[in-house]
Amino acid sequence: MLQKIKQDWFSNIRNDLLAGTVVALALIPEAIAFSIIAGVDPKVGLYASFCIAVIIAFVGGRPGMISAATGAMALLMVTLVKEHGLQYLLAATLLTGVIQILAGFLKLGDLMRFVSRSVVTGFVNALAILIFMAQLPELTNVTWHVYAMTAAGLGIIYLFPYVPVLGKNLPSPLVCIISMTAVAMIFGLDIRTVGDMGELPDTLPIFLWPEVPLNLETLMIILPYSLGLAVVGLLESLMTANIVDELTDTSSDRNRECKGQGIANIGSGLLGGMAGCAMIGQSIINVKSGGRGRLSTFVAGLFLIILVVFLDEWISQIPMAALVAVMIMVSIGTFSWASIRDLKKHPMSTNVVMIATVAVVVATHNLAIGVFVGVLLASLFFANKVGQHMAIRSHKDDASATRTYIVVGQVFFTSAEKFITSFDFKEALDKVVIDLSQAHFWDITAVGSLDKVVLKFRREGVEVDVIGLNEASRTIVDKQAIHNKPEAVEKFMSGH
């Protein structure tokens, strides 16, 4: 136990401190940008990022992963904030946390195994596109200064790391923000700054209970939002956990992560922050900077709030163009370039699932719906593929006018039709033997189609003998454990 805590927190102190600092600097522009997407003051996102990062450092299930206010969540809140205001958002954040904790106790984190790789890729790409699209309002109907600054900002972000010595030791997004702010102040450019977008925090967050009436009506308003937020938050967190697992060759505790996200969101809601979740881009930055332990997440949150509270005067001077440049970088970094490159290599069904996920998300601005569609499509494609694994051979014994059909493979709803059409009912026979001992019947549709075949043969006056039905239909039983006890299966089957 103690060993585990030591391993999680203090096994990588120097790198965790440095990486946490780099992440904190990158979190500030994101938290502000996502607050603007959600339509709330920047301080709501900044408080949220601080609370979530610090709390998840203790209660999360994936050391080294960064959680804070995110774009995926912000996009879901837009209408709630617009129609009902900030207090309802805080209430929805609390409820989101409660739902996520419940999901953790119900071990819903294990459901992630149904989310295939192509759905995850689709989710990530859709997220990148959404983050990019959210920047467009800042780039329309503005003066040429803004375009120039955004382009220069991107140039600094991607070229500064090639500067010898300094390049590898100073976060280039920070260099971009500082130099763009300096340019705007020196030339006194009249362009939009962070200060124009709303209130910045000047104190530490304080405890406050959302000022909403505690009644059924409030619940009905926030529940749909909270459900969406909870699902998207868990999805993105668990996907990010997978990515971090892969990068660091370690494993994470998914259900603890679900509960942790819930606790962090409750904490955020009570301190005036919006709901958040794990961040793919920031977590990659953290790992890239050498962060591995819980300490890196904790430092990121703590350093963020220190910077923000002391530097609020300066932060309000940051031109939006610099933020846009950073967010474009985040969106480019989140996008899975390999998925475009591999489109030709991957099978069509995989590509369809990925592209459908992206398309649905971009159309609905709701990642949960996109993932749902993706998972559904992936399952259908899979069912179709497995359904092809069924073949029926037959041979005829002329002396007794008997034909024996041997069924091999998987019989269930997608292959049931093919199963029926594989029998020749027009042949004049005395007897038909259907050997099912090498087949698997997976559902009631399969059993129904067998009944149909038997009935058809009987109508033609053919005597039907079915062999091996017991073995074949054992797979219908939902719980694998029962399979080992033949008597239990018979009991189960006789009940149907």
Add this chain to the structure above:
Amino acid sequence: MSKIIACIDGSRAAINVCTASAWAQQQLNAPLELLHVLEKTDYPSEGNMSGNIGLGTREHLLEELAELDGKRSRLMLEQGRFMLGEARRQVVEAGVSSEQISELQRHDFLVDTLLEFEPDTRLLVMGRQGEAHDSASDAVGSHLENVTRTLQKPILVALDNFKAPERFMLAYDGSVTANKALKMVAQSPLFKGIPCHLVMAGKRLERQREQLANAKTMLEGAGFDVTTAELEQEEVRAALLAYVEEQQIDMLVMGAWGHSRIRQFLLGSMTHWMLHNSKVPLLLLR
């Protein structure tokens, strides 16, 4: 058949572990397994603080980290093989027939590996400190206490200049743990033919005198040459160590972690203290 497992690493302690496990192997006549665990504790530290992510950063980063891990693992694997080869040579030199020796390397955490093999373990031999503490002579390795708390098998802690014991001491206090330890000593061939000092220390020992006598009878019944001693003193720990020095005891046997965690926290643990302060090899029984 259950084995003696010897934990080998690159520290100074490895040589003691070799001699100690060779001695134990000859006493118990059980197969000896030399174990080296490749722990993944530290990370490649080529942190890049540029804080930006571009197209394909994730893929590149994964490649880069896997490459670094791979390089490090290959080196450690090679080094581990060399250590195990060296250990085998020493154990054979100490008189163990080479058919009885096997070697094993695993990528895992030490405690997890030992737990996995626990059902098959008869005796575990470890050094007091590992690679990380080679410079500090009386430090206790980070693994040792953890392993002794987790594993429910006898653990022999080898110290510098290990030699076959000529006298051993069994610290006895009449507790459940101590009685269990007593029984194990009586039944095991490990100490056959080695004189035993059965020692009780503490205040007001007269109450427990009968238990001590019973324990003596039990050991004598098992064919041991037993000397008993009662150390009537406040400072149990110091008294035991003083006795060890006085009587030239060369191995200390005790039941380990007998008390509840709370009591250990409040009063300090005897086992913990002995792990830190004993000058002679320890055999911890659970």
